Amino acid sequence: MKEIKIESSFLVYSDINELPNDVKGLMQEAIEARKNAYAPYSKFKVGAAILLDNGEVVIGNNQENAAYPSGMCAERVAIFYASAKYPKAKFLKMALTAGSIEHDTSSPIPPCGACRQVISEYEIKQDAPIEIYFMGKTGKVIKSNSLANLLPLGFDSSYL
Ligand code: THU
Numbered sequence: 001m002k003e004i005k006i007e008s009s010f011l012v013y014s015d016i017n018e019l020p021n022d023v024k025g026l027m028q029e030a031i032e033a034r035k036n037a038y039a040p041y042s043k044f045k046v047g048a049a050i051l052l053d054n055g056e057v058v059i060g061n062n063q064e065n066a067a068y069p070s071g072m073c074a075e076r077v078a079i080f081y082a083s084a085k086y087p088k089a090k091f092l093k094m095a096l097t098a099g100s101i102e103h104d105t106s107s108p109i110p111p112c113g114a115c116r117q118v119i120s121e122y123e124i125k126q127d128a129p130i131e132i133y134f135m136g137k138t139g140k141v142i143k144s145n146s147l148a149n150l151l152p153l154g155f156d157s158s159y160l
Helices: 021-035 074-085 113-126
Strands: 011-013 044-052 057-061 090-102 132-133 140-146
Touching: 011 021, 021 044, 021 057, 021 074, 021 090, 021 113, 021 132, 044 074, 044 140, 057 074
Parallel strands: 090 132
Antiparallel strands: 011 140, 044 057, 044 090, 132 140
16 A cells, blocks of 8 residues: 655635736636526536637526526536537636625636536646636636646546
8 A cells, every 4th residue: 555645736816906917808808707607506606717728718607497407507518518619729827716796706616527527628638737826706816727637646547
């Protein structure tokens, strides 16, 4: 028996204004997308914006449903649409923002496990890391250089 250690490191920006300009713009698109989320049940709105290597930005937000599991997270709305519309493009950067409409959320909110799994699929497919930036409604922004940092020991097609 032996122990293995897996380390991840992240950058923490004090707020959106400290981000590089291109990422700040991307996060602003995610914030606008968040406002348009359809979240009448959880009242928790999430916005995503993805920058592709063809220069396009694709946004998404969470879409809920009265049959709760039929809804979809913002990240997957964006990533599936981006892959549907631009199947050859690579994902360079992804900006995420989330928060309740009932109270303020200043701590950075990371993507859920299912979205990490989906983002991982595309990161492996394109064989290049995707930068992920996530925040609450305001406040600090965390940057991960790769989805892999957020999903150690992930499951992928090599096991099939
Ligand atoms: N949600 C997302 O859109 N992304 C995540 O990574 C976490 C959760 C949505 C799903 C649901 O509409 C609401 O947030 C509450 O879970």
